[in-house]
Amino acid sequence: MSAANLRARVRAEMTEEIKTVARRHLATEGANLSLRAVARDLGMASSAVYRYFASRDELLTALIIDAYDAIGEAAERAAAEATEPLGKWLAAAHAAREWALANPHEWALIYGSPVPGYAAPRDTVEPATRVMLLLGHTLAEAYRSNAVAERPPVTGRFIEELQPIAASFYPDLPPRVIADTIAAFFQICGAISFELFGQLNKSVEEDRRGFFEYQVRAAAAAAGL
Amino acid sequence: MSAANLRARVRAEMTEEIKTVARRHLATEGANLSLRAVARDLGMASSAVYRYFASRDELLTALIIDAYDAIGEAAERAAAEATEPLGKWLAAAHAAREWALANPHEWALIYGSPVPGYAAPRDTVEPATRVMLLLGHTLAEAYRSNAVAERPPVTGRFIEELQPIAASFYPDLPPRVIADTIAAFFQICGAISFELFGQLNKSVEEDRRGFFEYQVRAAAAAAGL
DNA sequence: GTCTATAAATCGATAGAC
DNA sequence: GTCTATCGATTTATAGAC
Numbered sequence: 001m002s003a004a005n006l007r008a009r010v011r012a013e014m015t016e017e018i019k020t021v022a023r024r025h026l027a028t029e030g031a032n033l034s035l036r037a038v039a040r041d042l043g044m045a046s047s048a049v050y051r052y053f054a055s056r057d058e059l060l061t062a063l064i065i066d067a068y069d070a071i072g073e074a075a076e077r078a079a080a081e082a083t084e085p086l087g088k089w090l091a092a093a094h095a096a097r098e099w100a101l102a103n104p105h106e107w108a109l110i111y112g113s114p115v116p117g118y119a120a121p122r123d124t125v126e127p128a129t130r131v132m133l134l135l136g137h138t139l140a141e142a143y144r145s146n147a148v149a150e151r152p153p154v155t156g157r158f159i160e161e162l163q164p165i166a167a168s169f170y171p172d173l174p175p176r177v178i179a180d181t182i183a184a185f186f187q188i189c190g191a192i193s194f195e196l197f198g199q200l201n202k203s204v205e206e207d208r209r210g211f212f213e214y215q216v217r218a219a220a221a222a223a224g225l
Numbered sequence: 226m227s228a229a230n231l232r233a234r235v236r237a238e239m240t241e242e243i244k245t246v247a248r249r250h251l252a253t254e255g256a257n258l259s260l261r262a263v264a265r266d267l268g269m270a271s272s273a274v275y276r277y278f279a280s281r282d283e284l285l286t287a288l289i290i291d292a293y294d295a296i297g298e299a300a301e302r303a304a305a306e307a308t309e310p311l312g313k314w315l316a317a318a319h320a321a322r323e324w325a326l327a328n329p330h331e332w333a334l335i336y337g338s339p340v341p342g343y344a345a346p347r348d349t350v351e352p353a354t355r356v357m358l359l360l361g362h363t364l365a366e367a368y369r370s371n372a373v374a375e376r377p378p379v380t381g382r383f384i385e386e387l388q389p390i391a392a393s394f395y396p397d398l399p400p401r402v403i404a405d406t407i408a409a410f411f412q413i414c415g416a417i418s419f420e421l422f423g424q425l426n427k428s429v430e431e432d433r434r435g436f437f438e439y440q441v442r443a444a445a446a447a448a449g450l
Numbered sequence: 451g452t453c454t455a456t457a458a459a460t461c462g463a464t465a466g467a468c
Numbered sequence: 469g470t471c472t473a474t475c476g477a478t479t480t481a482t483a484g485a486c
Binding site for chain 1: 253254255256257333336337338339340341342350379381382383385386387390403404407408410411412414415416418419422423424425426428429430431432433435436438439440443446447
Binding site: 034035036037046047050055056 | 478481482
């Protein structure tokens with residue numbers, strides 16, 4: 001291996017280590033991440049970190065992209081093990097919830113309150129759509145195999161607004177695929193967020209997974225699954 | 226008016242003014258509220274603020290309680306104008322959403338990511354339940370007048386966990402009232418949060434209200450309304 | 451690429467004069 | 469109840485030696 005390759009590898013490992021410590025810091029400081037505190041934990045000077053991330057926001061962006069990718073992959077892997085659409089939705093939703101429970105502060109970073117003063121760059125939009133795309137593709141698959149229940153028609157101007165998106169993703173399907181995908185995504189993520197953020201306080205303590213599934217099934221039913 | 230009363234009134238006005246400025250500050254700094262910055266904006270010394278709020282967290286608590294009360298009252302007033310259960314739910318949900326759109330940072334304060342290092346004191350739990358109680362009471366009313374649709378039975382241990390709460394609030398009704406109330410609350414608040422936090426980015430821009438109503442109706446239908 | 455040193459701020463909270 | 473002054477800490481970011 002050439003010296004250049006070695007340097008590249010060491011740099012990649014150092015970058016990964018910084019992110020790992022930064023993720024740990026998210027837990028105590030929330031999105032109010034401090035580059036200096038990360039450097040202190042790593043036993044290096046704060047200025048050294050700037051060789052890896054040009055600014056605090058750039059480090060934050062890296063963490064956000066990693067989080068989207070991690071939950072996206074978790075959901076995709078889980079869904080791949082199921083065969084029918086409803087099974088895929090349930091698997092993906094449970095995987096997302098479990099990832100959130102294991103990484104609550106990263107969940108808050110991507111689905112919680114926006115970080116004040118932070119504007120997400122373009123690089124974050126594509127990984128951000130992974131979970132929703134998975135839901136959408138699964139629902140579309142169900143439509144194509146006629147496995148979607150009949151429901152009252154959608155009324156409202158919003159469905160016309162969704163028409164272009166529907167046409168670009170699923171030109172053969174009605175735009176309600178998009179509406180129901182977004183609605184289900186909101187419902188599932190809402191259920192996760194409110195459980196995680198403590199709104200389920202003393203009501204359900206043991207069988208939170210069961211209550212979550214109850215809500216996911218409701219979301220699926222509303223989408224016709 | 227006695228001098229004591231005058232002092233009390235002046236103090237109350239000053240307290241209110243501090244909170245007003247603090248609410249403005251939530252917009253730029255998020256939950257990372259700075260007592261000093263508030264004092265600076267008011268043209269007073271930071272130490273003077275401590276005569277009104279013993280700590281930063283106490284000021285935060287006051288803002289949280291105010292926010293819960295404000296959105297609770299908005300929802301209650303709106304619901305009071307409707308007659309049937311579904312109408313009350315729709316009115317309450319729209320009122321909650323409109324309050325959130327008008328006060329996004331206060332919404333984030335009560336329904337967004339938890340503030341790191343902040344533990345909510347007991348005083349916050351009662352105002353926090355107002356909106357959910359409104360939904361629950363309305364649904365209970367519908368049950369009592371036999372206006373709830375038949376649905377497949379609930380299965381899962383979580384429903385047993387909700388039994389005590391159901392017994393204390395609605396001893397004459399099945400515990401699913403509670404499950405469906407919480408689920409609907411999560412769904413409605415999730416729809417508001419994700420719209421507010423930018424997850425609806427370029428999909429629905431004009432008729433967000435219509436898309437929100439679509440989701441609220443789904444939540445109501447799932448609850449049998 | 452890592453270090454020390456530093457600039458120019460911020461913060462919560464307290465002490466003590468008035 | 470408000471002020472000044474202060475303690476003791478924090479932060480982002482940069483400059484320059486090695």
